[in-house]
Amino acid sequence: MTFSSRYPFNLNPRTGIQIPRDLEPYQGDWRAEISSGADRTTIFRWPPPQTTKSYVKLQAATPAMTAMTACLRAKTAFIGNDETFLLSYAATSTDNSFLFGYTRSGVISSLVSNSKKVTPVFGMIYDGAWHHWCFSWNSRGGKWTVYKDGMPAAAGTGFQTGNIIPADGVWIIGQDQDTVGGGFDATQAYVGDVTSINVWNTDNVDVAAVANCGDNFGGNVISWYDVSKEIHEVSSYREDLCHLK
Numbered sequence: 001m002t003f004s005s006r007y008p009f010n011l012n013p014r015t016g017i018q019i020p021r022d023l024e025p026y027q028g029d030w031r032a033e034i035s036s037g038a039d040r041t042t043i044f045r046w047p048p049p050q051t052t053k054s055y056v057k058l059q060a061a062t063p064a065m066t067a068m069t070a071c072l073r074a075k076t077a078f079i080g081n082d083e084t085f086l087l088s089y090a091a092t093s094t095d096n097s098f099l100f101g102y103t104r105s106g107v108i109s110s111l112v113s114n115s116k117k118v119t120p121v122f123g124m125i126y127d128g129a130w131h132h133w134c135f136s137w138n139s140r141g142g143k144w145t146v147y148k149d150g151m152p153a154a155a156g157t158g159f160q161t162g163n164i165i166p167a168d169g170v171w172i173i174g175q176d177q178d179t180v181g182g183g184f185d186a187t188q189a190y191v192g193d194v195t196s197i198n199v200w201n202t203d204n205v206d207v208a209a210v211a212n213c214g215d216n217f218g219g220n221v222i223s224w225y226d227v228s229k230e231i232h233e234v235s236s237y238r239e240d241l242c243h244l245k
C-alpha cells in the first residue's frame with residue numbers, strides 16, 4: 001500500500017509507470033516485491049451474520065466537495081431486512097454526508113447530505129457476482145449518475161443542487177454511521193466482499209476505464225492502493241482484479 005513512500009520512484013503498481021523521486025535509492029529488491037503483488041489487490045470480506053463489529057475505517061483527508069465520484073467493487077448474495085450500506089462518510093454537520101448501499105428489494109440507495117436517491121438498476125446488486133459500482137454527483141444542477149460495471153445505469157438532475165459534502169469526515173466500509181465514526185446499526189451492516197474503493201472530488205471521471213480490471217486510476221480523495229485501512233473484524237484476501245468478473 002505504501003510503494004510511493006518506500007521506493008525511489010512514484011510507481012503505479014499496476015501500470016509499472018515510474019517517475020523518479022529525489023530520494024535516497026531504496027537498497028532492497030523492489031522489482032521482486034512489486035512483481036509479486038502487481039496483479040493483486042486487497043479484498044475485504046464481511047462474513048454473516050450482520051454485526052456492528054465488522055468494519056474498515058479509511059484514513060483519508062477529505063476536502064469539502066461540490067462534486068464527487070465514489071467507486072467500489074462488491075460481491076454479495078446478502079438480502080437484508082432494510083437497507084444495507086457498503087460505504088458511509090459522516091461529518092459533524094450530518095452523519096449521512098454520503099452513503100452508498102442497497103435496499104431489500106435490490107435497488108441502489110445513495111445519500112448526499114442527508115438526502116436519499118433510491119435507484120433501480122438493471123439486475124439486483126445481490127446476485128452473488130462481482131460488480132463495479134460508482135456514484136457521481138455535482139452540486140451544479142444536482143447531476144447524478146449511478147454506474148454499474150463501467151456503464152451509466154441510472155441518472156438524473158436536481159439532486160442536492162447547490163449543496164456541499166463537508167470536509168474532514170470519516171469514511172467507513174460496511175456500516176452506516178449515525179455518529180462520526182460510530183453509531184452503527186447491525187440491521188444495516190454489510191455482508192459480502194468489498195474492494196477497490198476510490199473517491200474523487202469531481203464528477204469528471206472516466207468510470208469505464210476505472211471499472212476495467214484495475215485501480216490504475218486511484219481517486220484523488222481516496223486511492224485504494226494508498227489509503228491507510230483500519231481493519232475491525234473483517235477477513236481479507238488478495239485477488240487479481242481482472243478475475244473479478
Ligand SMILES: [Ca+2]
Pocket residue numbers: 095096176177178179
Ligand atoms: Ca447514518
